Amino acid sequence: MPKVSSVVVPYAAYLRVYEPLAAFPEPERGHWTRYARREDRPSCQDELRRSLADLLPTPPVAVPVHESPDAFVLDVDGVVCVCPWRTRLRAWRALDELAGELPAVVLDAALPPLLRHQAAQDHERWLARNPDARPWIRTATWQVPLTWFVLVADEEREYTKGTGAGADCGDGAPSLRYRTPMVQARRRVARGLRALRDAIDEGPLIDGLVDVGRWLEEFHPRSLVELDYGGLVHVLPAGDLEGDHSAADVAEGIEALRRGDAESAGEAYGRLVERWRAVRDRRSAN
Secondary structure, X not given: XXXXXXXXXXXXXXXXXXXXXXXXXXXXXHHHHHHHOOOOOOOHHHHHHHHHHHOOOOOOOOOOOOOOOOEEEEEEOOEEEEEEOXXXXXXXXXXXXXXXXXXXXXXXXXXXXXXXXXXXXXXXXXXXXXXXXXXXXXXXXXXXXXXXHHOOOHHHEEEEOOOOOXXXXXXXXXXXXXXXXXXXXXXXXHHHHHHHHHHOOOOHHHHHHHHHHHHHOOOOOOOEEEEEOHHHHHOOOHHHHHOOOHHHHHHHHXXXXXXXXXXXXXXXXXXXXXXXXXXXXXXXXX
């Protein structure tokens, strides 16, 4: 499949759910069954380049007119699992979140108010017909939310230095990801919530973990959960990337809370905050 650009699109991490074909009703199941047999399936960089290409026209295309028919595909112990892109739905959700992330003058210049208003109306009409819709992919820019690391374990970490031939997104870059069975991810969420609630009454970590836990409950129990550093590999120095064991730090902090060791938990949390603050600081470095 031809690429929109040879430029690698960076700076976003992803949490993906791959569901077995049996989780999809017909005729969608038939579509994904045929799709999984294709040899020319697009990569994650293809998806991002297409999204950027929509922003080039004047006015930009904030939300695709049609939903994407593409997905990421994995073979999990002989079971074909797919992660639909659902680019249109994710674009609507991202548009809703932009107001809290960008100054009004910047947002209006990038995406005119009329365009955003029309997109919001389209989203409302679509939701009325699809009230149970949810994305299979969550995106975070310039960070990996700490709650995502609760879902995975250090032994599930897969780091590839990237030599050009085997990079996951076809860009020759290094890659860092975790993959875990859905049942394990849900179990870790439950254990993490118990430890946090025993230690603190409330806070953004608890709220974030509740949110991601509810999202995971929407999927088939034989699904696979993937945490992918995505384009963040382009802002992390190679040595830092290779030495990044954030999931281990999160697990250590939760275990310390369970033991009542607030000091060790604070040290683990401090390492995480400092590591990811350094990444976010580069967002405004220029």
